[in-house]
Amino acid sequence: MNERRKPYPFDRIEPKWQAIWDETRAFHAPNPGDENFDPAKPKYYVLDMFPYPSGAGLHVGHPEGYTATDIIARYKRLRGFNVLHPMGWDAFGLPAEQYAIKTGQHPAVTTRENIAKFKAQLKRIGFSYDWEREVNTTDTGYYKWTQWIFLQLYHSWFNPETKKAEHISSYRGADPDAVRLAYVAEVPVNWCQELGTVLANEEVIDGKSEVGGFPVVRRPMRQWMLRITALADRLLDELEGLDWPDSIKALQRNWIGRSEGAEIRFPVVGAARPDDRTPRHDSPAFPEIRVFTTRPDTLYGATYMVLAPENPLVDRITPEDRRESVSQYRTAIATKSDLERTDLAKEKTGAFTGAFAINPANDERIPIWIADYVLMGYGTGAIMGVPAHDERDLEFARKFELGVVPVVQAPGKTPEESIGYTDVGVAINSPLLNGLSRPEATARIIDWLEQNGHGRRDTRYKLRDWLFSRQRYWGEPFPVIWRDGKHEALPESELPLEPPALEDFKPTGTGEPPLAKAKDWIRYSDNATRETNTMPQWAGSCWYYLRFCDPQNDQRFVGEEPERYWMGGGSIAETGNRKPESKDNTENAFRNPHSEIRNRPGGVDLYIGGVEHAVLHLLYARFWHKVLFDLGYVSKPEPFQRLVNQGMILGEDGRKMSKRWGNVIDPLDVIEIYGADAFRCYEMFMGPLEQMKPWSMKGVEGVSRFLARVWRLIMEENQAGEWILSGQVQEVDSGKAQLKVLHATIKKVTGDIETLSFNTAISQMMILVNALIPQGGTPAISVSTLRTLLLLLNPFAPHLTSELWEILAGKFPGPGLDITAERWPEHDEGLLLEDEIEIILQVNGKLRDRITVALDATNAQLEALALASKKVQNAVGGQTIRKVVVVPRKLVNVVAN
């Protein structure tokens, strides 16, 4: 391939400016109290989801979000904000460990190499990160505090009275270990043999591991859990005030899965206990079945009950003559895979236990069945079957010929026809509830249940407690020891607890973690040993945004003042009621971002990342943050005020980029040919940030041509082929038309950046540049117009604009050499108005003519002009004019028929 001529010398200017930014610490954000800290500036915290530094390096998907945040960061700096824009590494994780298993190279070495590669790539794109704040979750100085936060969770409980996490010392019960937010439980977990570790529910997809796609089986093991369910209500309710995409909020709501209803107690008759197989009806040990239902109003329609096959109650209630068939069914279910069991298409199966329960509402005796459509893991592992108003129950009842009693009558239907209706209608066949609507009936029956001791109001969640331990080497060790079979927290003074040096990182295969191989390390004292599990990768990412506020602090996970400043709602300037910009135009809300900022509840001001973290990282981090908030360590209850998901970038063939399709684009290859500025601008020009969109090399070329036109507006080649300042750049006044498009561009670009509509911002700058290109005659371009253009373009193409700014500043006196020290321009609304404007004339809503009128033409004048138009008259023809709609400065619509 021929060495193609560069459209402009980005290969020289980009490294030049990157070096200057490094040397001058151009993007270092000072903390309160630091040298150069300006208390007059409001803060702006703009954050990327920090990457896992894989061996593959960046692909074009990473820099999409990073470019967006970088534009915002640079823009906010020009608007006078103190901008926190950091980057770091989520570096614990499986690939480095698996590489270690294969090669024996320590994961720390692999990680270090990968980070160096990632960092070089990010720098090459010209991101304005404050690299002095870089964090790495695998540094001892970092995970010391991850372990410290774990200890806070360990030492805390959720007080249902105050609805807050509190120190365990405020717990008055007998067994604090039963309520700690970090606790140990023997639970059925997702065990992945291939990975040699257990996984969180969130990490298992269709019975396979999210990483690697290996089979996952349920198996009871002793594990560390975090009591995230205690915060379920808050995690749900406090989503409301967040400026997040609806889809992400919906995903989290769905994942938390709050259902409101009642727990109802059904006494069992004809029950048999293993130790006494005689049916007993009046024993004090009389078993009862508790069910959870969201439809207590349909209680009278409960014609049978179903227990999950695994429900331990089954043994207690099944009479002798049914034991064999019940046990057969249970065995059949146990050998089924999760996939088979949850296959919706399959027919309902089940077995009658031989026992009966009493429906407390009408004292009816109803049969108790077991069936695998009832899950042990949700509610109480038992349901009341209301076939008339639940599809699944209806299917089951029809198959096994159980009674179906309609208890809700749908509007306009007979009771019989109302079977299968689940939503609307009034209660029937329900003595206590007849005639009531669903909400009324629900309230009435719950009151009745509570008054008569048959049940209570209840809320259940799909959310499970967070399985927090892993059997891996490359993760944070738990700061916990075991003595006499009981766990104890390590004292804070012993943090960080570093993992042992190991030769062999392989999983043991038995479920025992690799750390168990380090016999010396395990031994804590004569009678105490260390916990050998490690934390999952999510641990480090749960609080990294806090560490960025104060990354070097070795006394605290984050200093109080930096946390208040960066994560608090108001900056020093805001609380001081001071605005950094004097001009204010209330007509245009977006022109005054400060009013918007002041009203924010605080936290990270803008967080951009992939949608894949909707229910994992984003839920976990919110959970930790709320606990830290309750304990008084952070200033606001939510960490991320505004969240945006960038859309995936597809290959040129429209398919997901993957090695398999050979359609992966390497950013550095693109930068090699077109430069970092073109790469950045193209990523933003492709389309709306949130949208999925295919890559196009031709598209990059188009954007590159645009940047080259900007270059040639200001530079020209001399005889020797060197770029020199163009003679057409002069200190002249811009013409009226140019000023108009310039100010329209200031307005549009400013508004578009605020709404992250970068694609249209770039379009508008293209329009401006097209308008500035001299068309014949004696060309002269105003220096001040060019400077404004460079400022507007600077966040998008920082290298090019820095270079051109410097060249202009060297030739024309005025501003300094450094564009990043400048202020963002403001548009003058007056320049956008013309003396004459075009009015469109419609007949019945269809465009028929246009006229040019004075700006201040009255409605009456407009109407007269419209009716005088030949084209309007033709369109009206013989019809009668019914009405004339005049929209000032816009249009006239003549209605005729």
Added chain:
RNA sequence: GCCGAUGUGGCGAAAUGGCAGACGCAACGGACUUAAAAUCCGUUGGGCUUAACGGCCCGUGCCGGUUCGAGUCCGGCCAUCGGCACCA
């Protein structure tokens, strides 16, 4: 099944309820050049009509509604993508 998003030229897309297709790509024509590349200028939703200027009709997934006026708002469908899924 439930929840969420999306549907506009050949392609990426744009349009506070007011000129549909800005901007860019591709394509075609032209200028410059010995030639090419680069650059610059022009045309470019579909159809009908006119010698030409121009004129007319259709057009934002489909069907209805609201409105002087709908890509945009409302109701009902269809399709694609993403998430959840026997969650009681």
